[in-house]
Amino acid sequence: LPSLFLPQVLQGRRVLITAGPTQEAIDPVRYISNHSSGKMGYALAEAAANMGAQVTLVSGPTNLAEPVWSNRIPVTSAQQMLNAVEQASHDHDIFISCAAVADYKVKDVAAEKIKKSQHQMSIQLDRNPDILATIAQQIEKPFCVGFAAETNNVIEYASGKMQRKNLDMIIANDVSNKDIGFNSSQNAVTVLWPDGQQSFAQMDKSALAEELIRLIAKQFEQTRS
Numbered sequence: 062l063p064s065l066f067l068p069q070v071l072q073g074r075r076v077l078i079t080a081g082p083t084q085e086a087i088d089p090v091r092y093i094s095n096h097s098s099g100k101m102g103y104a105l106a107e108a109a110a111n112m113g114a115q116v117t118l119v120s121g122p123t124n125l126a127e128p129v130w131s132n133r134i135p136v137t138s139a140q141q142m143l144n145a146v147e148q149a150s151h152d153h154d155i156f157i158s159c160a161a162v163a164d165y166k167v168k169d170v171a172a173e174k175i176k177k178s179q180h181q182m183s184i185q186l187d188r189n190p191d192i193l194a195t196i197a198q199q200i201e202k203p204f205c206v207g208f209a210a211e212t213n214n215v216i217e218y219a220s221g222k223m224q225r226k227n228l229d230m231i232i233a234n235d236v237s238n239k240d241i242g243f244n245s246s247q248n249a250v251t252v253l254w255p256d257g258q259q260s261f262a263q264m265d266k267s268a269l270a271e272e273l274i275r276l277i278a279k280q281f282e283q284t285r286s
């Protein structure tokens with residue numbers, strides 16, 4: 062049941078969220094990934110559900126339990142995440158792309174475990190598809206919200222990503238600060254949209270998720286009226 066204590070700002074809306082890292086296989090026993098915990102995406106899924114939404118959570122590998130009121134679709138690689146998101150996006154009103162998608166995948170994944178031989182070895186990587194950009198360039202697209210993980214020039218880079226990817230909103234996340242962001246239980250962000258911005262001071266990801274969902278719901282309603 063949705064929370065009785067929160068405003069039901071997403072009543073009847075369907076929200077698609079990606080969360081966590083992706084893993085890109087090198088061989089049957091090894092992979093390339095990143096430090097994303099999935100906490101921010103799961104907190105957003107929970108907040109959206111508590112505010113009345115029907116939530117689909119496409120999740121890379123995390124240690125987190127499935128939020129009670131979301132439908133979770135587990136995936137491993139960026140390509141699998143793209144397939145799941147493309148299937149689901151058509152019947153969702155809002156897409157929040159919170160996953161830390163690996164930018165590259167291994168060009169030739171070895172069928173057998175790679176044995177050590179030389180003193181150096183290299184692996185050739187190919188660019189992964191951009192899941193968010195793929196959805197945001199569709200003609201009939203959901204309201205698209207991205208994240209921007211930056212260590213420097215945070216606002217400038219985030220704003221560039223919003224424009225290039227054709228987004229309705231972007232949440233700029235300074236990941237150079239070790240107390241917040243990746244793997245932490247707290248975060249501080251600045252949200253940008255085409256004609257405004259709002260900053261949120263450091264707080265628990267669950268509290269921040271509620272603030273972000275309220276803001277997303279408000280901007281979503283404005284673009285529809």
Ligand code: CTP
Nearest residue numbers: 158159160162189190191192193207208209210
């Ligand atoms: N994203 C995605 N698919 C990818 C890469 C990123 O959907 N293959 C999404 C992320 O979920 C996030 C946004 O795009 O919402 C920005 O991700 P980020 O890694 O900050 O930016 P990139 O566009 O990948 O650029 P770079 O890593 O070079 O800064």
Ligand code: CA
Nearest residue numbers: 161162163164
């Ligand atoms: Ca990236």
